[in-house]
Amino acid sequence: MSGFDIKRPIVELPDQDPEQQIPDEELVWTDAEKKKIEIWKDQYPEPEAAIMKVLWLAQEKYDYLPPEVIRFCADTLDMDHARAYGVATFYTQYYKEEEGTFVLDVCTCFTCQFTGGYDILHHLEEKLGIHAGETTDDGMFTLQSVECLGCCGSAPMMQITNGVYCHNLTTEKVDAIIDGLENGEVPEFTSVTLPQDEDEMGGNRRSDVAKTETYQTQPRAEHTE
Amino acid sequence: MEATNGTPQSKAGDWRSYDRVLLPPIEDLHQLEVYREHGGYGQLRDVLDDPDIAPGDVTTAVKESGLRGRGGAGFSTGMKWSFMPEPDDRPRYLACNADESEPGTFKDRQLMEYNPHLMFEGILLAGYAMSIDVCYVYVRGEYADWIVHMEEQLEKLYDAGLVGENILGSDFSMEIVLHKGAGAYICGEETSLLESLEGKRGYPRYKPPFPAQKGLWGCPTTINNVETLACVPLVLEKGPEWFANTGAEQHPGPVLYGISGHVNRPGVYEYPTGMLISDLIEEVCGGMRDGKEFKALVPGGSSTPPLRADQCEGTTMDSESLREAGSMMGTAGMLVLDEDTDMVSYLRRVTHFYQHESCGQCTPCREGTGWLERIVTRIDEGEGQMRDLDLLFDLCDQMEGRTICAFADAAAWPVRYTIQRFREEFEAKVKPSIHPVSADVSSGADATAPATEG
Ligand SMILES: Cc1cc2nc3c(=O)[nH]c(=O)nc-3n(C[C@H](O)[C@H](O)[C@H](O)COP(=O)(O)O)c2cc1C
Ligand code: SF4
Ligand code: FES
Numbered sequence: 307m308s309g310f311d312i313k314r315p316i317v318e319l320p321d322q323d324p325e326q327q328i329p330d331e332e333l334v335w336t337d338a339e340k341k342k343i344e345i346w347k348d349q350y351p352e353p354e355a356a357i358m359k360v361l362w363l364a365q366e367k368y369d370y371l372p373p374e375v376i377r378f379c380a381d382t383l384d385m386d387h388a389r390a391y392g393v394a395t396f397y398t399q400y401y402k403e404e405e406g407t408f409v410l411d412v413c414t415c416f417t418c419q420f421t422g423g424y425d426i427l428h429h430l431e432e433k434l435g436i437h438a439g440e441t442t443d444d445g446m447f448t449l450q451s452v453e454c455l456g457c458c459g460s461a462p463m464m465q466i467t468n469g470v471y472c473h474n475l476t477t478e479k480v481d482a483i484i485d486g487l488e489n490g491e492v493p494e495f496t497s498v499t500l501p502q503d504e505d506e507m508g509g510n511r512r513s514d515v516a517k518t519e520t521y522q523t524q525p526r527a528e529h530t531e
Numbered sequence: 532m533e534a535t536n537g538t539p540q541s542k543a544g545d546w547r548s549y550d551r552v553l554l555p556p557i558e559d560l561h562q563l564e565v566y567r568e569h570g571g572y573g574q575l576r577d578v579l580d581d582p583d584i585a586p587g588d589v590t591t592a593v594k595e596s597g598l599r600g601r602g603g604a605g606f607s608t609g610m611k612w613s614f615m616p617e618p619d620d621r622p623r624y625l626a627c628n629a630d631e632s633e634p635g636t637f638k639d640r641q642l643m644e645y646n647p648h649l650m651f652e653g654i655l656l657a658g659y660a661m662s663i664d665v666c667y668v669y670v671r672g673e674y675a676d677w678i679v680h681m682e683e684q685l686e687k688l689y690d691a692g693l694v695g696e697n698i699l700g701s702d703f704s705m706e707i708v709l710h711k712g713a714g715a716y717i718c719g720e721e722t723s724l725l726e727s728l729e730g731k732r733g734y735p736r737y738k739p740p741f742p743a744q745k746g747l748w749g750c751p752t753t754i755n756n757v758e759t760l761a762c763v764p765l766v767l768e769k770g771p772e773w774f775a776n777t778g779a780e781q782h783p784g785p786v787l788y789g790i791s792g793h794v795n796r797p798g799v800y801e802y803p804t805g806m807l808i809s810d811l812i813e814e815v816c817g818g819m820r821d822g823k824e825f826k827a828l829v830p831g832g833s834s835t836p837p838l839r840a841d842q843c844e845g846t847t848m849d850s851e852s853l854r855e856a857g858s859m860m861g862t863a864g865m866l867v868l869d870e871d872t873d874m875v876s877y878l879r880r881v882t883h884f885y886q887h888e889s890c891g892q893c894t895p896c897r898e899g900t901g902w903l904e905r906i907v908t909r910i911d912e913g914e915g916q917m918r919d920l921d922l923l924f925d926l927c928d929q930m931e932g933r934t935i936c937a938f939a940d941a942a943a944w945p946v947r948y949t950i951q952r953f954r955e956e957f958e959a960k961v962k963p964s965i966h967p968v969s970a971d972v973s974s975g976a977d978a979t980a981p982a983t984e985g
Contacts, residue, residue, distance in 0.1 A: 349708045355730035396732040397713030399672045415634045417791040454634035458791035459798045501798040506556040521798035530876045
């Protein structure tokens with residue numbers, strides 16, 4: 307099979323004995339956290355099943371999950387360290403390394419691909435001076451290209467640090483979001499109105515959200531990769 | 532149902548005057564109080580109060596309604612429920628699949644945002660029908676904000692005695708637990724979802740045993756999609772006949788179409804099944820953007836084979852019609868593409884998705900998805916050769932039906948059908964051969980698949 311240049315990715319083994327990032331004395335749950343964990347353990351017949359919730363809690367608390375935090379979570383549920391590592395490494399939303407203060411997950415999956423997702427990604431790459439997958443020197447922003455976020459109707463779109471969704475993105479809108487984030491202002495939750503609601507109800511149906519948007523005609527993509 | 536306004540071939544009847552039932556136009560319907568004011572949880576109350584309604588009757592009604600799963604496979608819901616064994620001393624589980632990660636799909640999120648109680652009521656009715664002890668709602672981790680909103684509503688449900696011990700004073704008890712995923716497409720596959728719920732890596736399981744026999748923690752378990760469960764209260768409220776007579780005969784009911792891409796008005800729309808694709812694009816979504824030509828449709832998420840515009844003519848959105856046209860209903864997350872779309876680039880992105888999301892248990896899938904991506908990328912970059920197209924078909928043959936779960940098939944289908952249906956575009960990108968041959972014979976005698984369809 308000459309001529310086939312199938313390149314194997316070089317798999318870098320993680321450091322087997324990394325330096326501890328979070329000191330032992332900080333690896334404790336508050337009483338409120340302990341209470342939550344007890345409730346979660348009761349939700350499943352086997353306490354181990356609560357590991358995903360405990361890892362989420364730990365990530366909120368420590369920002370990311372270095373090995374000692376994963377071990378701490380495992381110990382909390384009396385489970386093998388290896389199993390907890392297995393879970394933490396299987397799911398992409400658990401950060402195994404320290405990320406920027408804000409993680410910008412730009413969707414480039416197929417709808418977003420053809421409606422400007424890569425244009426938004428490249429604009430951010432230029433603006434922040436980093437490539438997708440990297441973090442700015444000041445530790446403010448990590449940029450990622452991600453798979454479909456389940457919001458294709460308001461493409462192109464992105465999610466900020468596993469949290470809020472930003473819809474119908476344009477370069478101007480992205481600039482404003484970045485300016486805001488630099489001042490610590492995270493965009494608020496936005497409800498996207500159903501087109502049939504616009505026709506039948508004159509707009510959004512939720513009175514408890516301040517910010518709404520509509521699904522918009524999607525832009526033309528300059529780049530599709 | 533006779534079409535009055537719609538074009539004759541539409542199976543959706545008088546869809547222009549269709550009244551929405553999954554997402555009826557009621558302000559703040561997502562609030563428990565508002566939902567109850569409008570008769571919400573009335574079906575549950577009736578079922579629990581009426582000593583003549585046995586759990587099996589709910590299953591029978593669902594069977595008669597013809598409801599088919601909205602999560603992708605389109606399996607009969609009533610039939611699935613009847614696979615649950617007779618209650619024994621083991622606990623019984625329901626898993627509500629709210630993982631919604633199939634590219635192009637965004638309807639479950641809208642349902643969970645605007646009418647979560649319809650889903651919760653459906654869960655409770657399904658729970659009653661199958662004597663379920665606990666339902667886990669597995670929501671993808673990205674939907675963090677919506678999980679918070681649903682948690683608030685679920686708390687209200689517990690406070691109102693609608694979930695938990697002795698629901699509404701009856702002897703039926705059931706818990707509902709929200710479970711937040713953490714970013715893995717494969718966890719939408721039902722057995723992977725079960726593994727993930729058990730606090731493990733989301734590796735799909737071999738079947739058999741099927742989840743109804745051995746599901747969560749080895750106990751009987753049923754898995755249903757959000758929208759499927761949300762249909763259940765409607766079946767009881769309006770009657771199985773109403774449901775069966777709405778939309779396409781073989782695939783009836785209301786359905787949420789999530790339409791994205793190059794149309795003037797994308798979004799989630801509720802209509803009966805069996806809508807003409809042309810009606811959805813032209814009338815519902817206001818036509819193609821910038822007056823461009825419609826070129827291709829991905830009818831139900833990235834796993835469903837794309838259709839050329841000519842294949843969509845007269846085709847309606849239901850499994851039978853789509854199967855005839857050469858695709859599948861999937862999740863009804865429709866991606867509409869216009870004449871400027873480069874289908875090689877499209878396939879490159881889709882293969883990248885599958886390469887990224889393969890769980891890696893099965894060699895044909897783990898390696899195959901990587902090969903697919905690398906070969907399609909090579910073609911897209913102008914470095915491919917004609918024989919690469921055959922190599923891709925060969926790879927698809929080696930992946931389909933040879934793995935633990937259907938993911939590998941889902942990864943192979945778009946490759947096979949995009950090449951078959953848009954072959955000129957692929958040929959235009961490969962390096963010119965020294966021996967020019969026509970497309971019909973280039974595949975050679977030992978080709979594994981015909982060069983073009985039919
Ligand atoms: C790779 C793969 C991914 C899937 N992802 C989802 C999903 O995100 N949501 C969903 O409801 N079903 C998904 N399914 C289908 C489920 O396995 C299952 O059939 C469905 O949840 C059953 O519910 P239903 O009968 O109500 O449709 C997926 C299947 C496969 C093979
Ligand atoms: S087919 Fe792919 S995704 Fe499914 S179990 Fe095998 S490796 Fe995992
Ligand atoms: S493709 Fe970007 S949100 Fe679905």
